[in-house]
Amino acid sequence: MTRKGLLIDYDYCSGCMSCVVACKQEHGYPAGKWGIKVEEKVFMDPGKPDTVRIDYIPFPTEFCDLCAARTSKGDEPSCVKHCQAWCMYYGTIQELALLMEDKHRSVLYSR
Amino acid sequence: MAKTEEGVEIHKMGAWSPGPGCHGGCGVEVYVKDGKVIKVEGDKDHPWYNGRLCPRCLAMTQYMYHEDRLKYPLKRVGERGEGKWERISWDEAFDICETRMNELKEKYGPETMVFSQGTGRDVGGMLTLLAYSYGSPNWTMWGLSGHSCFTPQLAGGYVTQGEFTFPDAAQCLKERYKDPEWTPPKVTVSWASTLNRGCVDHYWSGFWFNDLMKQGTKLIVIDPRCTWEATRAALWLQPRPGTDGALALAFLNVIINEDLVDKEFVDKWCYGFDKLAERVQQYPPEWAEEITWVPKEKIIKAARMIGENSPASIEIGRPVEGNPDGTTVIMAIHQIIAITGNLDIPGGNLICRPAYQVTTYPYSTEEVIQLYGEDLHKKLSEKRIGADKYPLVKSFRAWAQEDVLIEAMETDKPYPIRGMWIQANNPLANQAQDTKRHYEAGKKLEFNVVVDTFMTPTAQLLADIVLPAGAFPEKDSVYCIGGPLNVIKKVVQVEECKSDWEIVFTLAKRFNPERVPWKDVKEMLDDRMQPSGYTFDQLAEKGWDLAPKGHPCGSTPYRRYESGLLRKDKKPGFRTPTGRVELYCTSYEKWGLDPLPSYKEITPESPITTPEIWKDYPLIMMTGRRSPVLFHSEHRQIPWLRECDPDPLVEINPDTASEKGIVTGDWVLIEGTMGKFKRKAKVTPIIHPKMIMVPHAWWLPETEGASPNNYGIWDLNCNQTIPMGHQDKSGFGGGPISGMLVRISKA
Structure with missing residues (x-):
């Protein structure tokens, strides 16, 4: 099984947007075309302001090719390399699924 | 420099403004093809950030080749604000600047010209070279009341322990977190400092908080606004804006009264503990709860977390120093760090020096003297705006005080201000408070120059001449703050843009060739890099270096006060009048200011005062x-x-x-x-x-x-x-950038 994917440890994603711009630079995508987009999610238990939690979730779109041109040369995808929170991982789905065991909150994208 | 098979050059260098608009430090790889930057990536070999990079640096190609970039010098041909400009040559631009500035000097004296900088970039170093060569002592950040960005923090550190500090995230060690001398803090405090914005406030990266949390560090967040890090913190305190000083005093009260003090450090290395202990008795957590709106239980819990866990560190964000009594608040926070024994220890707060003592942008009095000599530094205080009024402004570094400056511009007292050089700075959109007041004052001036990368509201409204600056891959420069010594090097030319250094160097040399004895910018950088033992070209080969262990400007050995590495006379202790951390501030006493911390509600508007x-x-x-x-x-x-x-x-x-x-x-x-x-x-x-x-x-x-x-x-x-005019009694710390009262309605 060699299918590849991206694991996001979103306990640590703080919404810095480096993955977004790294992807655009790598692929030359113009404004409006996103290979990966960071969504802000704010949830709380109504009436209990102390329970507010902010999460950021990078979402790879149809225009994400897992940086095929880079990974074929053994480099990491640009988003993974430049992630300032070091919360993105690239690998086979199996490797990444194993990594998830240690993560408090994470999400695995297959491509 | 590496080269790929496709003929792409890969240049390693440090990043700094212009471009990312940052406080620098990162190592990058700039990809150049056919004389054009095609990509910027992080440099994995660089210890500051290990290949990570912020979005602003990743967007450099869009920045550098933007169609709206200023491409050549411009001369205003219509009225100010009319938006009518004419392209001129660099020679003509320099001639006009030289002639008009010399005319002003003859008519009013050189102090008539103000030199205003923005934040980030190495522009502070450049502006001082130009201002002092021309003869003016008035170097400033126009309109930023009480110079409320980093300067209160520097000044508060200067009077307390002789230096400023940052939390130790192993940033001065080549092996970073793997260095056996380093240890992560058990607790770290993010005090109004926005983590996920990277380096934007200081020479410290917010993402190091992430790295620390992954290594087990518990985070305390103090912020009136719930931030991402507040939702990840072990404890979040939500104070009313402008009341950080009350919170700091209550922390001191708990730490001292519950005996969470590092007695050995206090006895040996601090001055005035008993007086501080007596003073803070009037500031119990109950008192602070009423003022700050933070429940006293949370105040006590935070103080205990800091006092009971060693090492602990505190990162101080800009809003703290922007408190109206900003310098006092900073002094109180430094006292917390000191009495809990967290100063200059692994995982505590590091005393921060420029790499190898190479200075490009003078941050302390010592560095101003290092660059320009004792005589000039003394002379700067004779006519500098605000120096006669505020002893701290006079004694620390060399800024003109902004609240006094705007009055001087309006009244011609103590002398007329008639011109302004504005570089890497967009005050009318950015830092100038009471915007219209500053616009009116700036409009009256006889000659204004703006140096920037894009046309700005400030340039449109005030400039007579606009000069186009180069982004960081278009200039030779050096970065030296907070850890590494990085080289920044020119690898491309964009349009007719010149580097900020080249612009001020050329003009400074015209005004005063004696003060600018070097042939060109590179020779000047060689000269300034001398303490490192490198020439510019030598370090350019390597990209960066950290001062080795044992150097007073590195971080190790830790506890540099023990080994005499901090003081000029090589005696153990700190760079203060008593040689100790001054919990009772003898400099403040000498200047007639309160030597101990206190709290007063001095915001011009608040639920309590108005x-x-x-x-x-x-x-x-x-x-x-x-x-x-x-x-x-x-x-x-x-x-x-x-x-x-x-x-x-x-x-x-x-x-x-x-x-x-x-x-x-x-x-x-x-x-x-x-x-x-x-x-x-x-x-x-x-x-x-x-x-x-x-x-x-x-x-x-x-x-x-x-x-x-x-x-x-x-x-x-x-x-x-x-408003302007609500600065601290020290002259630093200022206007209510947060804290004014408003109402809202649907527009």
Whole structure:
């Protein structure tokens, strides 16, 4: 099984947007075309302001090719390399699924 | 320099402004093909950031080759604000600047010319070279009341322990977290410091907090606004804006009364502990709860977490030093760090020096003297605006005091101000408080120059000459603050742009060839890099270096005060008059200021000081939350960045918004007692119901630059509701950048 994917440890994603711009630079995508987009999610238990939690979730779109041109040369995808929170991982789905065991909150994208 | 098979050159260098608009430090790889930058990536071999990179640096190609970049020198041909410009040559531009500035000097004296810088970049070093060569002592950041950005922090550190500090995230060690001498803090405090914005406030990266948390560090967040890190913190305190000083005093009260003090350190290395202990008795947590709105249980818990866990560290964000009594608050926080024994230990707060003592931008009095000599430093105080009024302004570094300066510009007292050189700085969109007042004063001046990368509202409204500056891959320079010594090198030429260094160097040499004895910028950099043992070209080969262990400007051995590495006379101790950390500040005593920390509610408007205004203006306005993609007034025209943070927002609590029938996306009118402006609503529970947050420095480069629109600043600028003239008694620490009272309605 060699299918590849991206694991996001979103306990640590703080919404810095480096993955977004790294992807655009790598692929030359113009404004409006996103290979990966960071969504802000704010949830709380109504009436209990102390329970507010902010999460950021990078979402790879149809225009994400897992940086095929880079990974074929053994480099990491640009988003993974430049992630300032070091919360993105690239690998086979199996490797990444194993990594998830240690993560408090994470999400695995297959491509 | 490496070269790929496709003929792409890969240049390793340090990143700094112009471009990312940052405080620098990162190592990057700049990819160049056919004389053009085609990509910028992080450099994995560089210890500061290990290949990571911020979005602003990743968007460098859009920045450098943007069609709206200033490409050649411009001369104003219409009235100021009319937006009419004519292309001129560099020779003509330099001739005009030289002639007009010399005319002003003859007529009014050299002090008539003010030199205003923005933040970041190495521009402080450049401006001092130009100002002092021309003969003016008035180096400043025009309109920023009490110089409330980093200077109160530097000055507070200077009078307490002789230096400033940052939390130790192993940033001075080549092996970083793997170095056996280093240990992660058990607790670290993010005090009004926005983690996910990277380096935007200081020479310290917010993401190191992430790295520390992954290694087990517990985070305490102090912020009136719920941030991402507040939702990840072990403890979050939500004080009322402007009351950080009360919180710090209550922490001291708990730490001292519960005996959480490092006695050995205090006995051996601190001065005046008993007096401090006596003073803080009047500031128990109950007292602070009433002022700060933070429950006393949380105050006690935070103080215990800091006092009971060693090592612990505190990162101080800009809003803390921007408190009206900013320098006092900073001194109190330094006292917390010192008495808990966390100063200059692994995982504590590191005494921070420029790499190898190489100075490009003078941050301390010592560095001003290092660059310009004792005689000039003394002479600077004779006529410098504010130096006669404020002993700390006179003694620390060499700024002109902004609140006194605007009065001088209006009254011609103590002397007329008639010209301004504005570089890497967009005050009318960004830092100048009471915007119209500054515009009126700037409009009256006889000759103004703006040096920048894009046309700005400030340039449109005030400039006679506009000079185009190069981005960082277009210049030779050096970075030296906070850890590594990085080389920045010119690898491409864009249009006719010149580096900030080249511009000031050329003109400074015309004014005073003796003060600028070097042949060119590179020779000057060689000279300034001498303490490192490298020439510019030697280090350019390598890219960067850290001072080795044992060097007084590294971080190890830790506890440099023990081994005499801090003082000029090589004696153990600190660089203060008593040689100790001054909990009782002898410098303040000498200057007639209170040598111990105290708290007074001195914000011009607040629920406590002006309850009658609070009735009609029932919300506290905070400004200046950071953006990961926009640096102060920059980057609004960069498509990849703007689309990530597209709108001039106001953040409002859902209950507050629903009372006024406001939903996300509505335009909102925000009115204070001084003026009003508009913003687009973002309704979010991260904001306290009695507060709003207004991100600062918004302008719209896509709209008309000529008057009356001026890229929308008069509609959007929150500084129109923030006054000057409420600075601390020390002269530093200032205006209520957060804390003014407002009301909102649907526009």
